[in-house]
Every structure is written in structure tokens, then in C-alpha cells.
Amino acid sequence: MTAALAEQDTLPAAAATPPPAARGRRRRGSDQGVPRWQIYLPLGLYLLFTLLPFYWMLLFALRPAGSNALVPWPVTGEHFQKVWNERSFGIFFQNSMIVGVASLVMTTAVALAGGYALARFEFRIKRGFMLALLASQFIPGALMLVPLFEIFKNLQMINSLGSVVIAETVFQLPLSIILISGFIKNVPVSLEEQAWVDGCGRFRAFCAVVLPLLRPGLIAVGSFAFVHSWNHFLFALMFLSSQDKQTIPVGLNTLIGADSVDLGALAAGGVIAAVPVVIVFAFIQKWLITGFSAGAVKG
Amino acid sequence: MAHAVAKPPRVTRCRTGGPARRLPYLLIAPAGLLMLGFIAYPMLSVLYYSLRNYNVTKPWRNGYAGLDNFTRILTDDPQFWDTLVFSGKWVVTEVLSQLLLGLVLALLVNQTFLGRGLARALVFSPWAVSGVLTTTIWMLLYNPSTGISRYLADAGIGTYGTSVLSDTGTVFWAAVVAELWRGVPFFAILLLADLQSIPRDLYEAASVDGAGRARQFLHITLPHLKDAIILSTLLRGVWEFNNVDLLYTLTGGGPAGQTTTLPLYVANTGINGHDFGYASALTTVAFVILLFCSILYLRLSTFGGEAK
Numbered sequence: 001m002t003a004a005l006a007e008q009d010t011l012p013a014a015a016a017t018p019p020p021a022a023r024g025r026r027r028r029g030s031d032q033g034v035p036r037w038q039i040y041l042p043l044g045l046y047l048l049f050t051l052l053p054f055y056w057m058l059l060f061a062l063r064p065a066g067s068n069a070l071v072p073w074p075v076t077g078e079h080f081q082k083v084w085n086e087r088s089f090g091i092f093f094q095n096s097m098i099v100g101v102a103s104l105v106m107t108t109a110v111a112l113a114g115g116y117a118l119a120r121f122e123f124r125i126k127r128g129f130m131l132a133l134l135a136s137q138f139i140p141g142a143l144m145l146v147p148l149f150e151i152f153k154n155l156q157m158i159n160s161l162g163s164v165v166i167a168e169t170v171f172q173l174p175l176s177i178i179l180i181s182g183f184i185k186n187v188p189v190s191l192e193e194q195a196w197v198d199g200c201g202r203f204r205a206f207c208a209v210v211l212p213l214l215r216p217g218l219i220a221v222g223s224f225a226f227v228h229s230w231n232h233f234l235f236a237l238m239f240l241s242s243q244d245k246q247t248i249p250v251g252l253n254t255l256i257g258a259d260s261v262d263l264g265a266l267a268a269g270g271v272i273a274a275v276p277v278v279i280v281f282a283f284i285q286k287w288l289i290t291g292f293s294a295g296a297v298k299g
Numbered sequence: 300m301a302h303a304v305a306k307p308p309r310v311t312r313c314r315t316g317g318p319a320r321r322l323p324y325l326l327i328a329p330a331g332l333l334m335l336g337f338i339a340y341p342m343l344s345v346l347y348y349s350l351r352n353y354n355v356t357k358p359w360r361n362g363y364a365g366l367d368n369f370t371r372i373l374t375d376d377p378q379f380w381d382t383l384v385f386s387g388k389w390v391v392t393e394v395l396s397q398l399l400l401g402l403v404l405a406l407l408v409n410q411t412f413l414g415r416g417l418a419r420a421l422v423f424s425p426w427a428v429s430g431v432l433t434t435t436i437w438m439l440l441y442n443p444s445t446g447i448s449r450y451l452a453d454a455g456i457g458t459y460g461t462s463v464l465s466d467t468g469t470v471f472w473a474a475v476v477a478e479l480w481r482g483v484p485f486f487a488i489l490l491l492a493d494l495q496s497i498p499r500d501l502y503e504a505a506s507v508d509g510a511g512r513a514r515q516f517l518h519i520t521l522p523h524l525k526d527a528i529i530l531s532t533l534l535r536g537v538w539e540f541n542n543v544d545l546l547y548t549l550t551g552g553g554p555a556g557q558t559t560t561l562p563l564y565v566a567n568t569g570i571n572g573h574d575f576g577y578a579s580a581l582t583t584v585a586f587v588i589l590l591f592c593s594i595l596y597l598r599l600s601t602f603g604g605e606a607k
Contacts, residue, residue: 039412040412043408046407052447053437053439056440070450121322136334138589140540140585143541143566146579147345171338174334227427231431233431252431253548256435270435281424285420289488
């Protein structure tokens, strides 16, 4: 596993521009005898399945209301204007950003501490803690809405974005800790020890030596956290009651549930919801595979 | 841990008294406290409520109920069994088809070909989309008057005005396809990650020995992927069971309860029906079923048999 990772693009620079020659040479073994059409045909079909729905959404968002054209021309911004101003997607967008960024920061910070403890120390409750992390994967967030609602009510946090941030963070923590501890294990202990010898404390050594090497992993974990809380719907739906506090998925659901669905507005809302996650995805796509092989599968 | 310990004395030093001894506990404290407060405590509340009558619309009935809720679930609630059957159908269909498609996809994008980077980015992109956005996109496609079926009908395929979401015969498959769309990439990413850790020389040696691609797949690729497949199908199964975002918004559990999974039934009972006691008992039962199925699955697949 570790060997494969070293061979894989562990460093950001390497991930961005893999040396083509090395790649070709490495892959040749399994490629012999695979006719190109056996790759392109099924992949093309799958691409169609993947991209058609995206295209359909763009089509509805960009073409004028009442049009049946399959190409959105002339392009109109009326649907975007409508959802952004009249349907308060501007406010929803802002709330979603706050929730997404706050849970990104909280999840990464808390998981970094926990992951470091799991990767670098032996301590008495370690096994129990790991077991709790795994067990929590079986507990459905949706089924705990009622007690969670009561807790936040007692904390007087109902209808505040803080409740959603905490709930999203908590349910992403277990996987994030497991992933991050996988990344830290891949950083040789000896690197840290050298820094200790040079007179650094544990914390300074960690910041100076380990943290820079963790950057791709942290970006992956942070992005999962952001994308997840950006997309997630139930907590926001249940804990936020007033419209000015709601997030984009809740706004979309209101459009879906409307008696006469305004498809143009719905599609434009969908595009607004998709833009940040698509940007994040494009940014981390290269690290995604490494991230999973380091943490989730083997952790 | 074991393989990270390059020089044992150093690590031992960290364990001998002083602040270093408390450090790991300090480090896991934030995560531990959050999980105790917002996972363990709510879980215990669910157990507590499940033994009570607790309905905000009927406060006069509230109080200790013993096992009444559970007896009602098991003996007097046909809807529970319906939702259980649907949950099983949903999880098995989703996980099997996601595994199959995900494996094919991972094998495809693991090959070297022109435009691989772009192809990977594109086929994985629905991973970033979830829940309500998936619903939004597929509602536009499924719309009977402006969706894909209308254009197909224009071209002479199928009939006008078919709404796959309100027809009991098609709603299940309509939901399955929408969920597949965003579920397959996740599987493919996990499996691709594992595919890349197979040493290339294994294939080279096999092909020197005259093994064809089919035999290489059966004797090298599949055995290597076994653990990843078991783990990812388990995680995915749990996730598909628990996930309510998509069905809640796409079908609302309808038509006529045809697509209500057990968690969706719980949500409806507790949140819309305000019957927290009964919903909590349903939650407990769902959790037990999930745990039981997971353990059974791990036993049957003998996961980690040699590792531990």
C-alpha cells in the first residue's frame, strides 16, 4: 500500500503534472491487447448517462420560459435573476457558504487533532475510540433528528446556523479522523524526530514538518466536509425555521414542492447549488483517489 | 501504528508520564466530546423515548410505555413490514448495480488512453452532487411535458405524458436510476484507488506466463479488490439504507407508500406525525436490523479473517 502511494501522486506538484513518460511505461503491462474501442465505447455511453442530466439542467436554466429548443439559444438570465432575487437564493447561498466553510474548518481542526493522536500514540482507550468511530458509521443521522432537535432547543440554538454546523461536523468527524490518521501514518515518524532533535517542540515539529506534507490530504478531507454540508438537507430543514436562515438545498426543496413547479427557476437554483461543489470537485479531483486509498479502504 | 514506529525508544518516551502522557487524550477530547454530546447522548435518548409514549399532539398519553411500542411494531404495523421489504429491495438493488457499474468504470478509467484525466473528472463529477440537487436534475429529466420522454415521443419512442414518478410500476426504477447516477462514481473512486495499488509486475508476469486478460482479472484483480469490495459494499449498504434525502424529495415515499424506506417511515412518524415515542422505537429496531445485517455480512464474507 505504502509503496503504491509513493508511486502515486502524493505531493501536490506531482499530482498536478504527472510525468507522462513514467505513466505510460508503468501502465503498459496491463494495457496490451485492449482494443481502444473497448474503452471508448462503454466509457462514451457512461459519459452520456453522466452528462445528459447536467446538460438538461443547464438547458432549462438558460433557455427562455416556454421554449422547447434542445439548444439553449438565445441564452437568458431571467431564471437566475428570479431565483436569486425573488426566491432569496442570494441569502440561501450566503447561509450555505457560512455552514460549509464553518464545518470545513471545524471538521478539519478537530479531525486533525484526533487523527494525530490515533496515528502517533498508543493510549488506553485507543481501541475503544476507534471502535466508537466505526460504530458511529452505522448510526443514521436522519433517525436522530428528534433528540438532536431537543438538544439544540435546550441549547437555544434552534434557528441558528450554529446548530447545523455542529450537526454536520459531528457526522463527518468519524470518517475524517480515519482518513487524516491514514495520511499522518504515511508521514515517516523519523521526520518529526529529526525536528525534535533540532530542538523543536512536538507542536512546532508538527507544524513545520508534518503539516506541509499533509496538505493534499487536508484539502481532500476539508473538501468532503464542505461538499457534504453544502449538499446536506435534513438538518437544515429541521433546525432552521425562518426563511432568512435557510440553506440552498432547503430552498431547492421549496421549489420542488411548489404546486406549479417553475422548471426554469428550479433549474437555475440547481445550477447555483452546483457551482461551488463543481469548483471544489475540479480542484480536488486529482487527490480524491489518493485520499481514499490512504484512508478509507485501508484505514 | 506499528509500521509508523521507526524508533521504538522515542515513542516509549512519549508514554512515560508527564504532559506527554495526557497529550493523546487532550487531542481526542474535542472529537470525543462532540461525539458523546451529539451522537451517543441522542442515541441513548432514542432508547429512552422508545420505552415511552411521547407524542406532542397527545400530551395526556405521555409516560412510561414499557415494550408497547415494540409489540406494536412487530405485531400490529403492516406498514413497518412494507417499508422493511422496500428498504431491502432498495439497498440490494442499489449496492449490486453500483458495485457492478462502479467496477466496470474503475477498470475503464484505470487504462491508459487519450483524454483519461478529463474522462475521470467527468464521470466522477456526480459524486459532488447529492440529495436535493440530484432530485432537481432528475425531476427535470422525468418531467412528462418537458422532460426526456417528450422528446423521445417526438422521435416516435414511447408515449406522451408518461410520468415515471407517479406510476407505481416505474417509480422504483426511476428512483434507482437517479440514485445510481450519483452513487456509481463513489464506488468507482474507491475501487480505482485500490486498483492502483496492484503491482504492475504481477500482470506482466502473468502475461509472460500466457494468462489472458480474463484470467488476469479473475486471479489477480478480483482477489486483490476483495477487501475493498467487501468494505465498500458494506459502507454503501448502510449509507443507502440510512439515506433519506433523495427519496424524501424525489418521491416523498409515494406513490401510495411505494418508495417509503424504514428511515423515511421513521422521519414521517416522528417529524410529521409528532409521535416521537413510536418513531424512537422504530429507530431502535432499524438500528438493530442494520447492525445484525452488517455483522452477518462481515461473517459471511469472512472479512479480515487473516488480518486479525
